[in-house]
Amino acid sequence: MHQDYILRMMQQISLFITGVFRLRKEGDLAAAHDEVLSGYGHLTGLPSSLVHGLSEDDLLTLLSARGAMPVDRCIGLAELLREEGEILLAQDREEDAWPRLVKALRFYLEALAEEGDLRSADIPGLDEVVALVSWHPVGDGTRSLLLPYLEATGQYDKLENVLNAWMDTGDPDAQVAATATYERLLTKSDAELIVGGLTRSEVEHAILEIRGVEHYPVNG
DSSP states (O other): OHHHHHHHHHHHHHHHHHHHHHHHHTTOHHHHHHHHHHHIIIIISOOHHHHHHSOHHHHHHHHTTTSSOOHHHHHHHHHHHHHHHHHHHHTTOHHHHHHHHHHHHHHHHHHHHHOTTOOGGGOTHHHHHHHHHTTSOOOHHHHHHHHHHHHHTTOHHHHHHHHHHHHTTTOHHHHHHHHHHHHHHTTSOHHHHHHTTOOHHHHHHHHHHHTTOOSOOOOO
């Protein structure tokens, strides 16, 4: 019954987002943006100023203040943030768009982690956001959910993007995690790696780069 309720709520959210998407595709970006801003209150019970003003962690605390995380509100929030981010990208407002897209990613992943019966296929916006921001730095909370998700779903090229963005921050833990991840990828078949967007030589080369080896050793 709970799963049926979640799916019904997601259908309602989808209908609302479809209307916003139509406005965006028709080129009426201002009207689409207005719809999204009003949608925050209708679909999540939170004003847009609060959604944008609070951190991801603070929003999650607020949403779960009465106990378990309300998955429907979490997905609704993610969908609205994603749509707003894409509207802002269409308006060439990238600096405003990225925080919304990164925040959307966190809420998609939290919903997926919270609801055991929920599948990533039920929330297609998740992989859409991943494709947009996988190269963008994300917070620890998002990364801790994103890396295992990408590895489990075989999105190895996106996984590499996230690892590279993390290593670019200079965090020493990133190199350790990246090495362990690449070593796990080496246990995959060549076909699995190719389907996931990487080749075995690329994985081997990534490990050598992390270890400070610039070129492959030459036999003989």
